[in-house]
Amino acid sequence: MKGIKADILRPFGPKIFKVQLSQQAVDKLIEITDNLIVDINRESYGCALAGQIKEEIKITNELLEEHDLYNLFNAYLGSYVRHCLTEIGKFDEEKHEIKTDVVSMWFNEMRENEYNPAHFHTQCFVSSVLYLKKPKKKVKRNIECKHDRDGVIEFIDRSVAPDFLTMGSIYAEPSVGTMFIWPSSLLHTVYPFLGDGVRRSIAWNGIYQLINKETGDVEAGLLDETTFANLIK
Numbered sequence: 697m698k699g700i701k702a703d704i705l706r707p708f709g710p711k712i713f714k715v716q717l718s719q720q721a722v723d724k725l726i727e728i729t730d731n732l733i734v735d736i737n738r739e740s741y742g743c744a745l746a747g748q749i750k751e752e753i754k755i756t757n758e759l760l761e762e763h764d765l766y767n768l769f770n771a772y773l774g775s776y777v778r779h780c781l782t783e784i785g786k787f788d789e790e791k792h793e794i795k796t797d798v799v800s801m802w803f804n805e806m807r808e809n810e811y812n813p814a815h816f817h818t819q820c821f822v823s824s825v826l827y828l829k830k831p832k833k834k835v836k837r838n839i840e841c842k843h844d845r846d847g848v849i850e851f852i853d854r855s856v857a858p859d860f861l862t863m864g865s866i867y868a869e870p871s872v873g874t875m876f877i878w879p880s881s882l883l884h885t886v887y888p889f890l891g892d893g894v895r896r897s898i899a900w901n902g903i904y905q906l907i908n909k910e911t912g913d914v915e916a917g918l919l920d921e922t923t924f925a926n927l928i929k
Contacts, residue, residue, distance in 0.1 A: 709853060711783070712866075713776050713877040717768075717826065722873045724763050726828050728755065729803045729896060741802040746815035747886075751805035755898065757798060769798050773822055773902040776877045777917075781906060786916055793907050801900035803828070812886035814852060820901035821917060823882070825849065826875040831893030847889035851882055870895060
């Protein structure tokens with residue numbers, strides 16, 4: 697109604713960050729993953745993951761540090777955690793400090809008909825995906841009156857009807873250098889595509905602690921310091 701003024705509150709629902717990495721960082725990560733995919737000693741991560749993907753290769757923090765990339769990812773993780781905690785009123789700059797760590801990372805070399813079923817990540821608080829390569833030309837299904845969802849990621853909050861004035865999911869087309877960050881409990885899925893080429897993405901998980909500067913108490917995040925230390929090994 698004309699003349700009505702209102703503040704918009706968004707206290708509910710997961711927050712998704714979308715950022716664009718520098719070309720320098722993308723080039724380094726492509727070089728790292730290019731080398732790993734041909735390394736006969738590469739460590740497969742597939743048995744611990746949901747993906748119906750043949751090549752899911754582990755990337756260690758040591759390798760990231762060797763290429764001066766670990767601090768980059770940890771900085772994005774810290775910014776995301778700080779934003780979310782500030783928005784829900786838990787973080788006070790003068791009272792708190794935030795400790796974060798990237799606890800696992802791998803890349804998916806997805807080929808035709810491979811996919812990721814709907815799933816969420818465990819033993820972490822934050823998850824992310826970063827795109828390095830995408831097929832130059834996909835084969836379109838050419839189904840009338842249908843959107844092309846092949847190869848996209850879908851984030852799923854909950855099943856809702858449009859009449860309830862909320863969205864239950866959102867799709868994102870992969871774009872080289874684009875990274876999404878979200879709460880690890882958020883369901884997500886990746887649809888298969890048709891055609892030659894690969895859809896290469898890096899996925900990673902992070903943890904955090906919100907620490908009271910005065911008392912040293914952990915007020916949010918991973919409360920057990922021993923568990924925190926074990927996870928980051």
